Amino acid sequence: MGMEESVLKLPLAETFNLEAAVCSHGLFMMSPNRWDPLSRSLSRPLHLSNSLDNTDIPSVSVDVTICQPQQDPHSLRIEVRNSASGSAPSLSQEQQDALLAQVKRMLRLSEADERNVRDFKRIVRQVAQEEGEESQYMTDFSGRVFRSPTLFEDMVKCMLLCNCQWPRTLNMARALCELQWELQHCSPSISEDFIPQTPAGKESKRRQKVSKVASKLTSRIAESKASSEDDMNLKLDCTGALEENVQPSFPRNDIESDLHGLNELSTTDPPSACDRIGNFPSPRELANLDESFLAKRCNLGYRAGRILKLAQGIVDGQIQLRELEDTCNEASLTTYNKLAEQLSQINGFGPFTRNNVLVCIGFYHVIPTDSETIRHLKQVHARNCTSKTVQIIAESIYGKYSPFQFLAYWSELWHFYEKRFGKLSEMPYSDYKLITASNMGIKNIRKVKRTKIF
Template sequence: LFKFICWQRRDEMESLQEERDAKIKAAADGGGGGSYRSVVVELPLGDAAATFNLEKAVCSHGLFMMAPNHWDPLTKTLQRPLRLDSDDASVSSPFVRICHPFESPHSLQIRVFGTDSLSPQHQNSLLVQVRRMLRLSLSEEMNVREFQKICGEAKERGFGRVFRSPTLFEDMVKCILLCNCQWSRTLSMAMALCELQLELQCRSYGASVSEADNSINSRSSIAETLDFVPKTPAGKESKKKLGVHKSSTNLVSRFLETKVEVEADADVRIDCVEMSECLQGTGKLNTTFPSSTKEKDFYEQCNSCQTSSKIYKAEPCSLSDIQTAEGIELYPYNKIGNFPSPRELASLDEKFLAKRCNLGYRASRILKLAQSVVEGRIQLRQLEEACSEPNLNNYNKLAEQLKEIDGFGPITCANVLMCMGFYHVIPTDSETIRHLNQVHSRNSTIQTVQRHVEAIYGKYAPFQFLAYWLEVWHFYEEWFGKLSEMPQSDYKLITASNMRPRMSGKSKRTRRSGKSKRTKIS
């Protein structure tokens, strides 16, 4: 049944995609083509060109699924807002699209929308953020090569880079969001924080939150936080085994929910094209905004800046396609902003933040973290510099500093340090126990899991985490298909409850994918 639903889901997606693309093309042709301002910045790959693959570098960790990141499976491009100045929250966050064209195998193309020029300072800021996300430093390239030497399967699969955020602060907050809740709620909280950032940006431009919300298409159901709130409590998942009939019903209901979301997404994108036609044809838009120049600039930033080219094929985009298709499609998540900066969060009320973003107890921790950064008690730049040479001594020093931060327990610290480039420690939690049980037949517990991971992955030192994550990611793809091709509306279905082996006969495991081969690496 699960496979049938997946096939039916894919057929529905392809049908909706074809219909949507046809309407978008027609709307764009009728509007006389795209007229949005943009500039392309080139990022040379250098020695990394030999090992780099954009799709594999991005779609390698759940962080790529969290807002404001948007991976487009059709064009194989990464899209999101990035700050022009990481030290100044008041500076705009234009929408960018990162592509690896066929014509330019030794460099990435970063298209920045909403501007026709960039200062050297702003250009450098963007490049620093992209390099960090994709781990394009010399030390990371050395790590990839060394790990692939000791793990042949990693080289075969092109694995070695684990996606992370453009800033350490975003990584730290998202690692807080990953703990003690279901994946669907993690996605919901990240989305809500980005929606909040847009509201805060609206206020800085003198517009009310309600006016800004009205100026953007209100039918975007995907952007609504409630769509991502899990239907079950956020605590531990129930251990009660579901019968076949109940499981089937749940899967069907999930399928219907995601189908509705996809249809809404298609409508939103078409409406966005119609709105862009209006802007191109008349230069005006009937909104509730006052006519001040500042607020017109804000509207332009919130909409035309967040456009992206559409490539009408499944392969990675080419440079010529980007240039000719510019402005055809608007970013579907046009109701969210960038991930909020420390300064944007530091002055917020804790109760407001908790309620607005459904953060619960995490609101206090995130707020204190932001305030500590703004007040200088936590020096993010110094932390980043300390991990330029990942070694055990630096790891221990950084781990001690992170443990002093409210809410940074062993799991959060280990996840943050992994994002910073330390791969010799595997964050161990219930997910690790599940993996060792299903893949390695180890009856692990909280007390024994650390000993088991050391026995299994110790031979890959100092890259134990990379070896572990290679297995985990491949296991996910055995259950759910290639994650880089999964529609965003299905991300929330990647849960432990959907990966539980069903029993038939006497404790015989059967995977939904029908595969019996285990995913452990040799």
């Protein structure tokens, strides 16, 4: 297949705008996503198969760049390259369909998503007419909230958003993608070393082994890095001190507190074994890893055990992600309650994380609330509330937009962020870590130096 055949096209609705659809949620800032403010394009690796949950199909990824050409705004141009060589791959029809399905999921391009966009905008107009006042930011909001190409990636990233600060969330996501690259490019013997061999009772010996494995991995990756070509499309520069933050995606969750979080001793990122990142790891790539190694390598703390259990449950067939996602095709309160109950049975999915996942799936009538919601309602609506009353007060404000309460709340919150930090789609990648609580005040925001991109 020639270079011209490595370009896929995806028809769009007349009102679709790629920039608005991507830069609508903090998930777009998390690795392996890379938004380019100059070309207004999204780049990241995607899997060549949609069947990676509980099968033995190897995880093969390609790099894609998605753009909306000015000369053809009614379709997306998707450029596909081999991750290793950068050349145009030969894609079967099945592989092309898999890539397009992942792009559609990220950008919410299904018929149900299009219907939600139309219905939300209709309700916004209706409320504006009834109240005699129009909220321009809500009218301009795309009605789409960016998400990941797979439900598994969404679920793990929702875990990463809990009980930590935004710079660390960014770094944990990046570390997982670095690890995926390491697993793909190291020898099989190193991958085998990740599998736990020591009984739980011999914790001290296992920690010694993990330390040796990590050292061995670092050494091998350094050798691999020295002999490989630098891939600037995959080289990211997301670093920075951990600060108290207000997250631009799902904010820090102080309500759904976890005692494990208090025991996390690591407050800085571990040294990276390489400066290359791969795709977001699949369940099968994570399922057999050693928990202590994963926690240390990616600075995950207590989240490592929960992520491993999720991956193992998917690989073992106990958790059926496709079934979960297919269920939401019938949007109803009964369906929502069924999914919420199923998610609550998974370790690590408390109310905040669970509601965020349900938003990713496509339910917008429940707002995931936390300390950032409390701050926003007080600052914007002059409503004092607590963790016990925030859901009730939020419903009293946004209930008129039912069943799209979250979209109304999120468009308002996103507008609040952009008033303080400028248009987030124009923010350089290296500045994402600046979106913290210490920079949220008007006085402080004037001191924040934005890197020029023009």
